[in-house]
Amino acid sequence: MDLSIGEVAQRSGLSVHTLRFYEREGLFANPxxxxxxxxxxxxxxxxxWLAICTKLRSSGxxxxxxxxxxxxxxxxxxNEQERLQLLRRHEDHVEAQIRELRVTLEVMRHKVRVYEDHxxxxEADRLWNPSHSDAARAGTHQECHPPGDA
Structure with missing residues (x-):
């Protein structure tokens, strides 16, 4: 079944502009x-292919x-081994991103707990304020410490 660029845009969630860009960049599996x-x-x-390509892009x-x-x-x-190596390298990249996001999530959870507690x-007025805080000028404050340091 033939599809127009508008239909592909609607079904893929990509804009017409993005589809044209992907074509110019040679990112379609088939011309x-x-x-x-x-x-x-x-x-x-x-x-x-666009569903796969979108996931590859969103994963960096x-x-x-x-x-x-x-x-x-x-x-x-x-050249299957070359393709496999390329995919494994990206898999390693994605796993590193996930590890970093887990650390980031823990920092955010800590900040949420500090705010909820205050x-x-x-005592919300005691939370760190960079323009009004003596603690900020001194470089210390409970809110800024990583989990386990507060």
Missing amino acids: VRRLSNGRRIYHEEDLE MSLATIRQYIELARQGPG VARG
């Missing part, structure tokens, strides 16, 4: 086909790396 009047036509497999894979992956895939059999005790 985008055009009708005799120049209108782009897409197929279901294009939507399937660069356009250049996605392009490299696509170029390897287009070459066909024989608000519950009616």
